[in-house]
Amino acid sequence: MRYRPGQLVRVRDAPSVGHVRTPSYVKGKAGRVERVHGVFGNPESLSYGGDGLPGQPLYLVRFEQREVWSGYAGSADDTIYVDVYEHWLLPAENAAHFPGIGLSHRFARWPRKMLRIFRGGWLAPSLCSGVK
Amino acid sequence: MARPVHDRGGWPTSEPIDTSEHPLADWELLADALQQSLVRNRVMTVDEFRRGIESMPLQAYEAAGYYERWLYSLERILVEKGVIAPGEIDRKLAELAG
Numbered sequence: 257m258r259y260r261p262g263q264l265v266r267v268r269d270a271p272s273v274g275h276v277r278t279p280s281y282v283k284g285k286a287g288r289v290e291r292v293h294g295v296f297g298n299p300e301s302l303s304y305g306g307d308g309l310p311g312q313p314l315y316l317v318r319f320e321q322r323e324v325w326s327g328y329a330g331s332a333d334d335t336i337y338v339d340v341y342e343h344w345l346l347p348a349e350n351a352a353h354f355p356g357i358g359l360s361h362r363f364a365r366w367p368r369k370m371l372r373i374f375r376g377g378w379l380a381p382s383l384c385s386g387v388k
Numbered sequence: 389m390a391r392p393v394h395d396r397g398g399w400p401t402s403e404p405i406d407t408s409e410h411p412l413a414d415w416e417l418l419a420d421a422l423q424q425s426l427v428r429n430r431v432m433t434v435d436e437f438r439r440g441i442e443s444m445p446l447q448a449y450e451a452a453g454y455y456e457r458w459l460y461s462l463e464r465i466l467v468e469k470g471v472i473a474p475g476e477i478d479r480k481l482a483e484l485a486g
Contacts, residue, residue, distance in 0.1 A: 272391065272392055272395060274439070275435060275438060275439040275442060276392070279395060279396075279397050280391055280395050280397070280399065281397040281398050281399070297435075299435040299438075302433050302435035302436070303433070303435035303436050303438065303439035304436070304439065305436065308435075325398065325402075
């Protein structure tokens, strides 16, 4: 099991060849692991009569709607949950690509005092908006 | 690369999809029962069945209803596995009609 609940992941941006359960609209998008469903036979192999091995962990991943749809007009709090198999996920630690979720995630591990210094100093307050 | 026909969500348009329900016809209930029995008896996997639906040509997929897609896939997978012969269902239908 490569990922844990709460971890930031990004869906691989690769074409769907054969039977692929990953919907195209989340490819290349960053989300957060909500839950691990368990390990299942790989449908990309099972669908062609294969044995489905090695089994693939399946994750419930939460995406922000505005991350998934460019120009999304709904609430900034709207989310969508999608089941994604592990081999379609990459770690998404590069916060620079995902300012909305990445920065607060990275800063969450920093001591509070240091964050207060940054917030009042050279980092724009908007960049620390995820920190409470 | 072209998307598989079933890979919806913002494609081919971002218009809302029609989610209205309709009463099920007898043949639709039978199609459902057939699919479940084939999976439970390990004649085919649900993954093979889904792949069969996704292999439909775009125009046929668009024109078909939900359970019509199921029938398409069931026939295709059963032919693939040699359970029925190609054209066997059509021949039987013609026989019954004649």
